[in-house]
Amino acid sequence: MKRSHRVGAICQILTESPQKLFSLNYFCDKFAAAKSSISEDISAAKEAVKASGYGYIETVSGASGGVRYISDISPEKAKEVQNDLCNMLREESRILGGGFLYTSDIMYDPSIVKGMAQIFAKHFKDAGADYVATIETKGIPVAFMTAHLLNLPVIVVRRETKISEGATVSINYFPGSSERLQKMSISKRAAAPGSKALIIDDFMRGGGSIKGIAEILSEVEIEVVGTGVAISNIEPKKKKVSNYFPIVYLGNVDENNKFVEVIPNSQIY
């Protein structure tokens, strides 16, 4: 096998499984090549991945070491993702009445979701999370893609208890949008007590749901180490959670003039 073939294959294998550690021996065996050759291949793969602008290859030294691919996004690409999201949200056809916007097509589109997940994965890569937690339904894809990039399992908090979840813990909470009490539940098997989770969701208004997720996680002894939301509503200014990272802010939705105010989060680049 030629060097360029091995380098290409290494780039692909690492990219397919972000954050997964591969030993040098794995590649020696796979390509029937000497360790010295594979070392040079990996150096070349590092340069290659740097050039593509998506992430980087990291070497972990020691006996149980190896190389892994860390998902990343350049400031220029992050800005592109943000701008695409802003432009889509500004489309007047999304206005549903009552200040609601139709966003399911955005939250269910893998190409847009991947960009948002890359922003979250970069921002939270050193948060020390063991899980990515979300609440059903619309936030699941972006939470799942973020988890894929960070190589973490997902916890999905449910609205109702289900037989297939086994024993559950439930709480009642006040969502931001209404003063009607709502319920959420989590399987006791969802995560090991003492672990840490990152909360990722598609939308936040008052922060009631996010606060509820944090509360239910603390009931099963899981600590929240970060919160990311794709879209944060500007109003109400006073949220029920203080620490969160949005990709864009949603302002005034003017039904009569068909105008949607969207502001990118300038902290991203």
Place this chain on the structure above:
Amino acid sequence: MKRSHRVGAICQILTESPQKLFSLNYFCDKFAAAKSSISEDISAAKEAVKASGYGYIETVSGASGGVRYISDISPEKAKEVQNDLCNMLREESRILGGGFLYTSDIMYDPSIVKGMAQIFAKHFKDAGADYVATIETKGIPVAFMTAHLLNLPVIVVRRETKISEGATVSINYFPGSSERLQKMSISKRAAAPGSKALIIDDFMRGGGSIKGIAEILSEVEIEVVGTGVAISNIEPKKKKVSNYFPIVYLGNVDENNKFVEVIPNSQIY
């Protein structure tokens, strides 16, 4: 830039966006290289990707042509995914009582979900689908990952109507497990009438939910071109749908003897 760096970068860029077409000019501009060099790089990238065993690079000729990465999985790797899934399902700690198994950790784990999605993406790559459809909640990750590999948007059928879904179409249906009528709803904006969808879900018992999804899709003029389920229960033998592709079959769940019968679908390899 060296050839091996360009080849590695091409492999990575294509792998990051399955099924997305990139023109030769895109790479010429990105690497400031001549078309003849890029052509040779792409030939090398094809060999490299073939060696890694995940998929292949396809050339589309013509003025609007280019190259794209098609997700694939070798029979050996598909068998590995199946065996891993079988072994996990056989763990006696999953037995919940009433014949139920706890599977959320499997359905929410990106590394396992990716393998299942690769099997679905390979099986359905020529089905001509415009969308991947599923019903909330546990099937969303595998449906979404399959959609990512096929570069298609997702439709999520909801159990309840939500303000944020806009105008919806609802149906009542009989799930396989009980004779209690249930409801599902779909946003009228979810897909363009006249398009085609692939149904992907995590579990099928009698096929009532899958039949319901097909019915509600037909209400919004979407044709079903394939159905994939991660786990199909063997009983009842007579399903409400006739054409479906499971990864594994779930047989007897013996609570007393702590035994779970799981059989891989031999059609896969």
